[in-house]
Amino acid sequence: MKYVKLRKDGRPVWGVLQGQEVRTLTKPPFEELCYDGESLPLAECDLLAPCEATKIVCIGKNYYDHIQEMRSMVDASHNPERPTLFLKAPNALNVPEGTVHAPGFVGRLDYEGELAVVMKRRAKDVPEEEALDYVLGYTCLNDVTARDVQKSDGQWARGKNMDGFAPMGPVLTDEVEPDHLELTTRLNGAVVQHSNTELLITGVGKIIAFITASMTLEPGDVIATGTPAGVGPMVPGDVVEVEIGGIGVLRNHII
Ligand code: MG
Numbered sequence: 225m226k227y228v229k230l231r232k233d234g235r236p237v238w239g240v241l242q243g244q245e246v247r248t249l250t251k252p253p254f255e256e257l258c259y260d261g262e263s264l265p266l267a268e269c270d271l272l273a274p275c276e277a278t279k280i281v282c283i284g285k286n287y288y289d290h291i292q293e294m295r296s297m298v299d300a301s302h303n304p305e306r307p308t309l310f311l312k313a314p315n316a317l318n319v320p321e322g323t324v325h326a327p328g329f330v331g332r333l334d335y336e337g338e339l340a341v342v343m344k345r346r347a348k349d350v351p352e353e354e355a356l357d358y359v360l361g362y363t364c365l366n367d368v369t370a371r372d373v374q375k376s377d378g379q380w381a382r383g384k385n386m387d388g389f390a391p392m393g394p395v396l397t398d399e400v401e402p403d404h405l406e407l408t409t410r411l412n413g414a415v416v417q418h419s420n421t422e423l424l425i426t427g428v429g430k431i432i433a434f435i436t437a438s439m440t441l442e443p444g445d446v447i448a449t450g451t452p453a454g455v456g457p458m459v460p461g462d463v464v465e466v467e468i469g470g471i472g473v474l475r476n477h478i479i
Pocket of ligand 1: 284
């Protein structure tokens with residue numbers, strides 16, 4: 225299934241994408257699909273971030289080539305069996321084609337293209353081999369980062385979590401294999417990140433097992449799985465795209 229979330233008559237609703245048509249639903253598609261009997265052309269939809277996040281759990285340092293480029297920020301205790309977790313809150317969510325704006329005190333605003341996972345069921349202490357049964361689908365996410373703030377603060381809450389710093393979408397799909405997805409980030413059309421989720425140090429199933437050993441994930445919660453090498457700055461006027469094969473292109477505008 226392919227899902228989208230959209231604004232319809234001023235309210236957020238979910239829909240199922242069939243071809244270029246969106247069949248709208250009466251409630252989030254976590255357990256059962258309740259169609260409202262209407263459909264809209266995808267091109268006319270005002271798309272939203274396809275989640276119902278109470279939290280966005282992010283994985284830091286999950287591709288070796290990104291660890292290499294960020295070596296100044298990686299301490300000697302980094303252990304692939306214990307992924308680095310941090311949180312974004314729902315205020316950071318942003319929409320496909322949405323604008324990203326950093327406060328004036330931010331000196332360097334970076335893109336980080338990532339595969340995102342949206343949960344279908346409440347998950348706690350989930351074994352790795354059952355983890356993908358708890359997933360509603362996969363989508364693109366840009367883990368926008370105020371890099372200078374992240375470095376100067378000594379922890380990541382402020383630099384990672386400003387309003388609009390988590391664009392995600394456009395489509396959420398369960399029709400892909402999460403550990404074999406090509407990921408490309410483009411800045412003004414030029415490829416700046418190109419990798420494959422095969423290269424994730426900790427794969428999606430293991431990530432879910434690791435997170436849910438510590439905290440409950442709710443239906444609609446989001447996991448951002450980490451970014452590969454090539455992170456870099458954005459400035460007002462830039463257009464940034466995160467594309468994942470089989471999912472689509474998340475495009476945002478820096479203002
Ligand atoms: Mg990241």
